Amino acid sequence: MLDLLITGGRVVLNNRVEFTNIGIRNGKIIRIGSIEQKEARQTIDANGQLVFPGAVDTHVHISEPGRTEWEGFETGSKSLAAGGTTTYLEMPLNALPATTNSKNLQLKLEAAKKQNYIDYGFYGGLTPDNLDELAALADSDVVAFKCFLSTCGSDEPGDFKNVDEHTLLEGMRLLAKKDQLLCIHAEDADLTDTLEAEMVAREQTSADDYVASRPILAEVIAVKQALEAAKETGCALHFVHISSAEAIQVIQAAKMEGVDVTVESCPHYFTLSAEELDVLGTLAKCQPPLRSKAEVEKLWGCLLRGEIDWLASDHSPCTPDLKQGNFFSAWGGISGCQNTVDLMFDEAVKKRKMPIVDFAQLIATKPAKRMHLSQKGEIAVGKDADLFFLDENQTYTVSEDQLFYKNKHTPYTGREIGCKITRVLVRGTIVYDALDGFAKKRIGQFVRPNKTQQG
Template sequence: MSHSRVITNGKVVTEAGVFQEDIEITEGTIRRISENIPKHPNVEPIDAEGQYVLPGMIDTHVHMNEPGRTEWEGFETGSKALAAGGTTAYIDMPLNALPATSTRQALQQKIEIASTKNYLDYAFYGALTPDNLDHLEELAEAGAVAFKCFLSTYQAEVPGDFQSINDLTLLEGMKRISSLGKILLIHCENAAITDGLALEKIKQGKKSGYDFVESRPIIAEVEAVSRVIHFAKETGCSVHIVHVSSYETVQLIQRAKQEGVDITLESCPHYFALNADDLMRLGSVAKCQPPLRYPEEQEALWQALIIGDIDWISSDHSPCSPELKKGHIFETMGGISGCQNNVDLMFDLAVNKRGMSVIDFAKLIAANPAKRFAIPNKGKIALGYDADLILINPHQNYTLEAKDLYYKNPHSPYIGMEIGARVTKTFLRGELIFSTEQGIIGEPKGRQWCK
């Protein structure tokens, strides 16, 4: 950086509390947090009057689809959307790109492409698939921060595509990943249950949103998580359960933690902002796996979030072209485009409407994932940490429109929703990369933190 900045007059959210203090940023790092930091001619002031200053979100579940499916999303458009939504770092999933990130060569190809296109700092997961057990070590050496697998069916469309695994691969993969000291992220749904029920629904001509929800029942998620827990006990592998959709699953994971299993879980904004009734209303733009749940289950999941039983929130941003969202609910592409509204939507729903403390909110979006993945110098507002900061106006209402979205394909189930808070500025290592007045600012300066 050519000069220093001081963020003034904001309500600074730290682990110790919320303080009306200034933050001095020099060379991309938080150098001082204090009341009334003296102003100098070569220091740029940023007025945060009436706003919270929070650590930028770390989104640990994003599908950028590059290389191979950039018509769905790419590093440039996806990272712009994340920046506009208050995210300052993310981890890219190994699936939907072609080839899947299942070998060192595939990861190195992705690293090279990403190096000049990202507006945020980033890292990559490696895949665990039926045919890449012997590639796990080389993926870790090449920079994979963790690994990802599917227990539900992931149908490979072309050679090189991602594939789901069976129990034998899961067991052997967990042994090897444990020996590497890495974490395995798992999409947990019992494939036999979900595939069988979906086939029954289709044969019966039942193709509504409710039919889709009923084809992927909570027991499918619970059974798969239970299996993972048993395998984790056997192998000692650290595991993370992605996009948890049910209270029962949360409680199962909490019991496993008490038994000494190294396990964490995430859920996603769409499970709190939307439910099965919205899927019926909106159609496939709100289709995801596991599905949106019925209102009573959604309320139970809210209670788990408020009391702290959910470790963090991620977007599971899973975009595609509009053509793939056409057709009946069982044949359209699953996945929600939502990463641009992670922070403002959840701040409004959790802090404004449900009374969550902003300190807990900061842990939910930043501190907890940073700790789990050992991300250096990120995740909280503290001396010496990267100045990855966002300003959020807690009472700035706006209605989301398609023109606001930076996605390559600007569809989202949140379009038309009134959101009662807004991210007004995003800083990456002290540089302003987004403001509501200017939009995206400057050129991509994102760095890979795990190499």
């Protein structure tokens, strides 16, 4: 007997979209195909909606413990769930202390218990002061590692710091031996720090000045540096939130040379532009910054040609007071994980005719595979029954009262989106329904990478 039968849905499989049924038992997909209602204890009719594999968001900042007023596990996982994400991977910053050693990882694990509506995993960090602790962290259950090539962090004890060239090389050598993936924030610190100092000294602190202080050249220089280090060390790389077609082409060339490298980008680099920053204000300040409309169109070309491996939110929230000030003094991060899926489905599939199966690869299958989450990322027999329903015939406007973030601000407020996520299941259990809200019980579990089943 099945626990749950999903009928009437246009199911997004690996290579096709098909009207079919999904049979679920003990949180797993047991059967796909013709199944009678009498074979299941419960039936859900998808009413012709698209049934997708749950999204896997590999770039989320929750900030708990230490900065829980920015975002906590409960509110962060609620927002992700409402947006169709069923598994997220949390970056080693902006929590205090940062996840840079095994002790700090345990603090994170304890803080996360029984707070999450969806499944979750954690990154470890590579910083100048943790090389002697890196091996132990690499042997733990972190899913991958993260480092910054641009200047980051604060004077707060335990905060995250960017790497220098020595740390990058030594860290990559060790991580290569441990078969660990290193995720890189690629902006050249020398160039961006120099340009920022010059702008601030001249009191040039407008939106245009901020964009000019972090040019595409800074991204390209850092990408090239990291790729050269990868060739020397053999470390697998993943570039986070790449914002320019020029950097994508450099990464594509390295792939052709045999470098083990992948790349993500984020919805804001496709749906917002530098020309809008004056109106959007610091809510849309991020690093790298938004690019010009012309550059946005080039990035769309990369996505539609399959040159970007997947999409992630880079959800980087903060309290409203930290968004005050000018474009150099305000916090740089966008709250957006609740709208990663519906916004990009509307823009990529509905408006630009991306195949639905390709979209599922971008939001679920490819990130799950790269991160060795062997039970996630696709609708297939034996996989976790992580699903979301999407009604492509509904339209709604993003408003603050619909947001579940701890701090309800986003540059997408007021934007009309031409589809809607109506239901989300994690391991066969409904965690979010657009009409009924959230499940009473938070069932999210910690996920570990499984490198024995995937390459």
